[in-house]
Amino acid sequence: MMFKILIIEDEKPLLDKMVNNINWQKHGYQIFQAVNGLEALSILQDEDIDILVTDIQMPGLNGIELVNKLREDYRDIKVLIISGHAEFEYAQQLIRLGVNEYLLKPFRSQRLLEAVNEIRDGISRENKDKEELASLRNELSVYLNKNVRNDTLNWLTDDKFFENQSIIINNNQLYQLIKSGSEEELLKEVDHILKHIGGLKGDRQGLFILLNNLVLFTFQALKELGYDYQDMIKKIDNVYLEKVINGDNLLDLEKWLKDFFLDVNSMVTCPKNNQNEILIEEVKEHIKKNYQEGITLTELSQHFNVSSGYLSKLFLDYVGENFTDYLNMIRVNKAKELLKTTDKKIYQIADEIGFNDSFYFSSWFKRLVGVTPTTYRDNLEFL
Known part of the structure; x- marks a missing residue:
């Protein structure tokens, strides 16, 4: 270019x-x-x-x-x-x-x-940020449609509220402050942003544009840092915000913004190990319930709003094996059960537990069990 x-x-x-x-x-x-x-x-x-x-x-x-x-x-x-x-x-x-x-x-x-x-x-860098924000907005729109009344938080995803506020908001600096976990420095940056709010008094759309950019970028930062930004959605009282902005009550809006970023800081400073353990347990439970589907690491990371690289590392750190090994272990254990209790053919079992290729299934079965599925079934009486 x-x-x-x-x-x-x-x-x-x-x-x-x-x-x-x-x-x-x-x-x-x-x-x-x-x-x-x-x-x-x-x-x-x-x-x-x-x-x-x-x-x-x-x-x-x-x-x-x-x-x-x-x-x-x-x-x-x-x-x-x-x-x-x-x-x-x-x-x-x-x-x-x-x-x-x-x-x-x-x-x-x-x-x-x-x-x-x-x-x-x-x-x-800005173009990359815009692409990531566009992806986040689409993801957020899907989440809101599933979990929140459609029009309740439309200012988070509506195009008319999505404009570049880089002159007011230093995205890189805000990201670093969120990452640092320094409450004092983060609130100083919020105070800097709040200085511009006075000039938006009476400008309902301008205030929502500022909120849109602040909240979306914060969600993006939390996602990149491996936190579940959707927890923060629950803290957005849209009825309250509408009342504050429509009434031009800027002092209350400033208080809301400070409380919002204090919650963000609490999330970041919360012991990360506990959050990681909770996330991995949720991922493992999801795999156990959906192992028969064509689960991929990319789809899992999108489902849990973390990067695939981050999730892959967490899996290795907390489970002791990589995602593919764990998924196929779950599938093979189910296959052993089906080989014992049914007379289904090998290719039928492979398809039922999420393997599209019976030869690929057999190779994984032998790798984890030590024998092929056919040999395993033939020797059940000795097991």
């Missing part, structure tokens, strides 16, 4: 240097250039630009005005500011507006490339 960069600089020699001193195509970039903000806007109307590299002081439309307009019309574009020493305070102001990076003049071409690469890597 080629990333599109628009470089804006009114000093032509510097613009030529930035465009020509780096083999942009080799590094996966397509370059567009403009000498002022107005020319840049024309290009932005025709091209899906990923990264904007812009000077601050420009004729017609300066860097600050351009970034403000970008935030209104092209909010997904990442911005790198290039600034002279005298303009440093402007650059700081732009960073507060959501600019991703800045460079002070003069700078080497290699430093420009490094800064752009950092932004590109951030875009890739």
Whole structure:
């Protein structure tokens, strides 16, 4: 995938240097250039630009005005500011507006490339996060339809409440704080987010968008860390939230958010071993009830909302054998019972206990029992 960069600089020699001193195509970039903000806007109307590299002081439309307009019309574009020493305070102001990076003049071409690469890597991480969040929303929608009245928590899965709030919510920082289990630091980050709530007073949809992003990302973080985020759904009192938001009672909303994240912190700081043991026992019980189905590790991990790698490691740690060995041991034990109590053919037993291939079943049976199913049945009187 080629990333599109628009470089804006009114000093032509510097613009030529930035465009020509780096083999942009080799590094996966397509370059567009403009000498002022107005020319840049024309290009932005025709091209899906990923990264904007812009000077601050420009004729017609300066860097600050351009970034403000970008935030209104092209909010997904990442911005790198290039600034002279005298303009440093402007650059700081732009960073507060959501600019991703800045460079002070003069700078080497290699430093420009490094800064752009950092932004590109951030875009890739964001795209991965979006894919994971989309998957989580689908998973959550299925869960809510099965367990909760359909319209009760629709703000968690409704597209109109799902918007990028990365300027307000630092997802990576929030993830690290949830992972750390530090209640004090987590509440500091929540306080930072709450500062933006005052500006949403009277904006019902804006408040639900903020809640949607906060709650969904928290669920995603819990899932990645191996916790059951569905336990947190039970703590969301939607009737209360509707009442608070419709009544513009922001103090109560702030209290709810703090209580929510205190519950999250309690989940993370709860002894993990106990949770893991409970999870493994639930998984084993699920296998015993459904061994005859085509169970896979991937399906199990989706059912219990953990990653397949995490579940595989837990199985080995707590059961002492891998998932496949355990599943087939359950199946073979059932096969031994059927061989003793019925006259069903080998292929019928194989199909009944979840093996689609009788030869595959026989090989597993011999591996675990020491003889083939036929030999086992023929020698039952000696067992």
